Amino acid sequence: MAMTMTTMAATETASGPAGHVPPSKMEVSGLDVFYGANQALFDVDMNVAENRVSALIGPSGCGKSTFLRCLNRMNDIIEGCKVSGNVLLDGNDIYARELDVVQLRARVGMVFQKPNPFPKSIYDNVAYGPRIHGLAENAGELDEIVENSLRRAGLFEEVAERMSASGTSLSGGQQQRLCIARAIAISPEVILMDEPCSALDPIATAKVEELIDALKQDFTIAIVTHNMQQAARVSQYTAFFHLGKLVEFGETEAIFTNPEEKRTQDYITGRFG
Amino acid sequence: MTGAGWQVSKHSARRLKKRYRRERWLKALGVLAITVALGVLVLLLGSVIARGYPAFVKTEIALEVNFKAELIDPGQPGGGRYGRIIRNALFAAFPDVRERAERRRLLKLISRGARFELRRMVESDPELVGTVKKVWLTASSDVDMLTKGSLPRDVPQDERRLSDRQLTWLDSLDAAENVRTRFNWQFFFGSDSREPELAGIxxxxxxxxxxxxxxxxxxxxxxxxxxxxxxxxxxxxxxxxxxxxxxxxxxxxxxxxxxxxxxxxxxxxxxxxxxxxxxxxxxxxxxxxxxxxxxxxxxxxxxxxxxxxxxxxxxxxxxxxxxxxxxxxxxxxxxxxxxxxxxxxxxxxxxxxxxxxxxxxxxxxxxxxxxxxxxxxxxxxxxxxxxxxxxxxxxxxxxxxxxxxxxxxxxxxxxxxxxxxxx
Missing domain, CATH: 1.10.3720.10 (MetI-like)
Incomplete structure (x- = not known):
């Protein structure tokens, strides 16, 4: 089962922002992605810092979502998608032949752009992951996991009285927090978020952002966003993608106040994109 | 573009009218198509139902049947001569019919399957042997269709399936209230037969x-x-x-x-x-x-x-x-x-x-x-x-x-x- 647990902690020498460097949870090097004949990512090197929020920004079609989906091999289910390069989780290649993709996705969870609760009850939405992975010994334990996950997603108070209502009956913001609860219910190590707030109103967005900030205590988070302010607010590291290339990567503060590349500056200040 | 624009010009009003006319045409054609389709459907269903519903009822004729012991062995009711019994019952009901050909015509009023109905009756109730009882028997197909009005009776004799004589016999049976129509369960539970009046699905x-x-x-x-x-x-x-x-x-x-x-x-x-x-x-x-x-x-x-x-x-x-x-x-x-x-x-x-x-x-x-x-x-x-x-x-x-x-x-x-x- 625990095929990757025995390895060393991530190396400290990984390239990253200057100053105090937190250990890298995931290390990506030389990543090329093709959709059929089209190359979507070109030679991307980037590390995802442990217990930090890393934001991926860039204009539409720049490859940031593709990059995110490489981190839990979600691209496997897309027809004609080819990935080459190295993606390490705790130092182990997640594209290695012997790695089990189902186990990988249990370690690297994902929240999608459009809230996608299962058309089942709120309870079953959260309980589904723990159930298929056998995380609860009995019904009481499962109840506990569901309640905890909903609490951490800041949704418990709102749905406590109607756990058997359909997940799809919630409002958009609630649905997205339900999806976050579903993702954290199986205690992943990394959570990938693909524009989690793009379908939400500002109030719901603020709630999800608060949530992301709180979750980084326990999880490593990578988030794709189109919202510059959001990237600045929630992330500690920011990567700017353009035309399938990683243009600049560093501490969020540095990227937003003093970018090294002119393209980064132009994008952040709204001159293109 | 200043002042009253092209939107209110005469030319555009004419164009608009034309566009609406096209829409009305399309709608009319659609309604026409649906009407034709519905009409054909109603015609089809109507003709099938009109022709088929009489099959859900069947005609029966009552006869005084004498279950003579010499024709049925009580130990072996399956081997009884029920055809003979029905013949006797019919001849008894119309004693003045003597001629051989006429008697054969008389027999045609009752279904050929009636003897099996009698056999089933006796098999389920052997006590019947030796008694005389009024029994409702399935009428033949010709009688059946005539009573239900599927065949005309006011046409010349040679265009009919039943002769004038047969009609008189039927009328006399009817007058004595010995003809009735009943819901045809046999149509749903019976199987195919060479006799239309007995055939079922x-x-x-x-x-x-x-x-x-x-x-x-x-x-x-x-x-x-x-x-x-x-x-x-x-x-x-x-x-x-x-x-x-x-x-x-x-x-x-x-x-x-x-x-x-x-x-x-x-x-x-x-x-x-x-x-x-x-x-x-x-x-x-x-x-x-x-x-x-x-x-x-x-x-x-x-x-x-x-x-x-x-x-x-x-x-x-x-x-x-x-x-x-x-x-x-x-x-x-x-x-x-x-x-x-x-x-x-x-x-x-x-x-x-x-x-x-x-x-x-x-x-x-x-x-x-x-x-x-x-x-x-x-x-x-x-x-x-x-x-x-x-x-x-x-x-x-x-x-x-x-x-x-x-x-x-x-x-x-x-x-x-x-x-x-x-x-």
Whole structure:
């Protein structure tokens, strides 16, 4: 089962922002992605810092979502998608032949752009992951996991009285927090978020952002966003993608106040994109 | 662009009028098309029902029957001479009919199957032997149709099936209240017969039931399984493309070709018995499979990818993604496709002709290995019969077949509406 647990902690020498460097949870090097004949990512090197929020920004079609989906091999289910390069989780290649993709996705969870609760009850939405992975010994334990996950997603108070209502009956913001609860219910190590707030109103967005900030205590988070302010607010590291290339990567503060590349500056200040 | 723009000019008003006129034309044509279609449908149903509904009642004639002990051995009621008993009862009712030819005409008032009715009565109640009792017996087809008004009586004698004499006898029976019409249960529970007044669709219904049961049991799991594999698991390459094209082609192959295939494979190669529901079911299974596969694949493809991603995202294995999420969501579509496929199989005649389910079968099939016929084939057989009495039987059988088809299609619509999940 625990095929990757025995390895060393991530190396400290990984390239990253200057100053105090937190250990890298995931290390990506030389990543090329093709959709059929089209190359979507070109030679991307980037590390995802442990217990930090890393934001991926860039204009539409720049490859940031593709990059995110490489981190839990979600691209496997897309027809004609080819990935080459190295993606390490705790130092182990997640594209290695012997790695089990189902186990990988249990370690690297994902929240999608459009809230996608299962058309089942709120309870079953959260309980589904723990159930298929056998995380609860009995019904009481499962109840506990569901309640905890909903609490951490800041949704418990709102749905406590109607756990058997359909997940799809919630409002958009609630649905997205339900999806976050579903993702954290199986205690992943990394959570990938693909524009989690793009379908939400500002109030719901603020709630999800608060949530992301709180979750980084326990999880490593990578988030794709189109919202510059959001990237600045929630992330500690920011990567700017353009035309399938990683243009600049560093501490969020540095990227937003003093970018090294002119393209980064132009994008952040709204001159293109 | 200043002042009153082109929007209010005369030219644009004319154009607008023209556009509306086109719209009115299209609407009128649509209404016309629907009216014609509905009219034809009403005509079809109307004529079938008008011709078929008399078959749901049948005429009976009452006779004083003397169950003479010398004609029936009480120990062996099956061997009684019931034809003789009926003859005696009729001659007793009309003592003045003496001539041989006339007496034969008199006998034609009662169905030839009436003796079996008497035998069944005595078999279930041996106490009857030696008694005299008034018994209602099935009238012959000619009498039956005349009483129900399906045959005219005010035409010259040589254009009628019954002679003037026969009519007089019938009228005298009627006057003594010895003629009645009753709901024809035998039509639903009896099997085929050479006598129209005795023929029923019970045997054909049982045959259709066994045939469709075999078709469903085999085609549903095979079809759904094949569709799940092709849609969710199979690699996309030349081979699977080829298979897909061929499945689509198979759905369009004329059904009689499937009948020939069934004849060649199931009867000649596997040597299964001819004319049986098992062969019919297997043959219709071949025909229904492509329909079910195509419907299932469409239903699976209609499940939004976001649900698959969500399931993959929490670490469900590919099989769990399908069985826990995709398949339940696709089920209404699969059921609808299956029911429509089954409805098509129910109405199918040609392939069953090829495998010999067209024989005249008097026994109601009790198992898939019994000789059987099916409802549409029964209709075909009756349509082919020269006797006038079978025309109304045929129309009545069509009514029953249409009723089943309507029920099945309504069920498909209901399932689709009831279990459809909206996002």
């Amino acid at each position: 019970g045997g054909a219904l049982a045959g259709s039931f066994w045939t469709l049961a075999i078709t469903l049991i085999l085609a549903f799991p095979l079809g759904v399984g094949a569709a799940i594999y092709l849609q969710e698991f199979a690699p996309k390459n030349r081979l699977t493309d080829f298979i897909e094209v061929n499945i689509n082609n198979l759905a369009a192959v004329p059904s009689i070709v499937f009948g020939l295939l069934g004849l060649a494979i199931f009867i000649q190669l596997f040597e299964l018995p001819r004319s049986t529901a098992i062969v019919g079911g297997l043959t219709l299974m071949l025909m229904t499979l492509p329909t079910i596969i195509i419907a299932t694949r469409a239903a699976l493809a209609a499940v939004p990818p976001s649900i698959r991603e969500a399931a993959h995202g929490v670490g469900a294995s590919p099989l769990q993604v399908v069985t826990h999420h995709v398949l339940p969501l696709a089920m209404p579509g699969i059921m609808t496709g299956t029911i429509i496929g089954m409805a098509r199989a129910l109405g199918e005649t040609a392939p069953l002709l090829m495998i010999g389910m067209v024989a005249f079968i008097v026994d109601i099939p009790a198992a898939p290995f019994d000789s059987a016929t099916a409802l549409p084939v029964q209709i075909f057989l009756w349509a082919d019969s020269p006797e006038r009495g079978f025309t109304e039987k045929m129309s009545a059988a069509i009514i029953v077949l249409l009723a089943f088809l309507i029920i099945m299609n309504a069920l498909a619509v209901y399932l689709r509406r009831r279990f459809e999940i909206r996002w």
